[in-house]
Amino acid sequence: MAFALITGASGGIGWSLARELASHKHDVLLLARSEENLEKNAIELQQKFGVSAHYLAIDLSQPNVALIVKDWLAQKNFTIDILINNAGFGSWGGLKDIAREELNQMMQLNMITLADLCKVLIPELEKSQRAYILNVASTASYQAVPTLATYAATKAFVLLFSRGLRWEYKGTSISVSCLSPGATSTGFIDRANMGMLKEKSEKFSMTPDEVAKIAIRGMFANEAEIIPGLMNWTTAKVVPLLPKSWPEKIAMNLYKTDK
Numbered sequence: 612m613a614f615a616l617i618t619g620a621s622g623g624i625g626w627s628l629a630r631e632l633a634s635h636k637h638d639v640l641l642l643a644r645s646e647e648n649l650e651k652n653a654i655e656l657q658q659k660f661g662v663s664a665h666y667l668a669i670d671l672s673q674p675n676v677a678l679i680v681k682d683w684l685a686q687k688n689f690t691i692d693i694l695i696n697n698a699g700f701g702s703w704g705g706l707k708d709i710a711r712e713e714l715n716q717m718m719q720l721n722m723i724t725l726a727d728l729c730k731v732l733i734p735e736l737e738k739s740q741r742a743y744i745l746n747v748a749s750t751a752s753y754q755a756v757p758t759l760a761t762y763a764a765t766k767a768f769v770l771l772f773s774r775g776l777r778w779e780y781k782g783t784s785i786s787v788s789c790l791s792p793g794a795t796s797t798g799f800i801d802r803a804n805m806g807m808l809k810e811k812s813e814k815f816s817m818t819p820d821e822v823a824k825i826a827i828r829g830m831f832a833n834e835a836e837i838i839p840g841l842m843n844w845t846t847a848k849v850v851p852l853l854p855k856s857w858p859e860k861i862a863m864n865l866y867k868t869d870k
């Protein structure tokens with residue numbers, strides 16, 4: 612049986628996506644950096660759902676890492692029919708305050724590795740009769756977000772890249788969907804140095820399990836854009852209808868005043 616390859620599956624939304632697929636009896640490949648978590652997660656999926664689960668501990672923010680992933684699949688003789696590009700992070704602050712290395716790492720992981728994994732793994736996906744790509748963006752894809760300017764721009768890339776790719780593969784065996792979660796209770800906020808927003812954001816947050824259930828259903832239904840949660844969906848649909856400066860100003864006030 613072909614595997615689902617999920618990046619960022621050591622915790623958060625990626626781990627919930629892996630569990631959701633395993634509950635559908637899909638074999639899984641888990642990728643992230645934290646080897647201990649990946650090993651524990653793979654064992655849990657094997658024991659709980661009886662699926663085959665393997666992992667690769669790897670830093671996906673390295674240049675050309677997609678080729679290492681492709682070689683690993685070939686060495687292990689793994690075939691894949693699902694690619695979920697979920698690994699990503701945000702970094703809060705003005706451009707002048709965020710370290711250059713951090714910005715470059717974010718752009719590399721959120722955009723370049725994501726697109727390169729699609730590029731090098733689509734020939735592998737084409738070996739299956741039916742295959743799926745799910746790229747994880749954000750509700751931040753739909754507008755510019757001051758103090759998360761680079762992060763929001765990387766996610767706008769993911770959304771537009773996924774929509775374009777979807778047309779390129781229309782009528783083929785490969786379906787391409789984009790998942791845009793809103794606030795979700797994971798390690799994201801701490802990683803992004805947004806602890807000051809934690810209390811407020813938790814009031815509106817979905818759980819990663821809720822997000823994963825909706826995401827996997829949408830992916831198998833070949834939806835172009837999956838936006839879990841009514842409030843997130845409504846916001847994402849309304850924002851593009853407004854003058855751009857309105858939601859930008861709201862975001863600016865929200866993130867600045869809470870510091």
Ligand SMILES: NC(=O)c1ccc[n+]([C@@H]2O[C@H](COP(=O)([O-])OP(=O)(O)OC[C@H]3O[C@@H](n4cnc5c(N)ncnc54)[C@H](OP(=O)(O)O)[C@@H]3O)[C@@H](O)[C@H]2O)c1
Pocket residue numbers: 618619620621622623624625642643644645646669670671672697698699700701720747748749750791792793794795796797798799800802
């Ligand atoms: N949570 C939210 O509110 C929210 C909202 C919208 C969109 N998203 C998006 O959802 C996706 C998942 O985030 P999350 O909320 O689940 O955050 P999370 O809990 O911080 O999980 C991030 C995952 O990505 C992995 N990762 C980070 N850097 C990596 C690297 N250099 N190489 C390999 N793996 C790496 C992490 O594993 P290791 O640390 O073990 O490498 C972890 O498994 C991200 O793309 C994020 O932008 C999240």
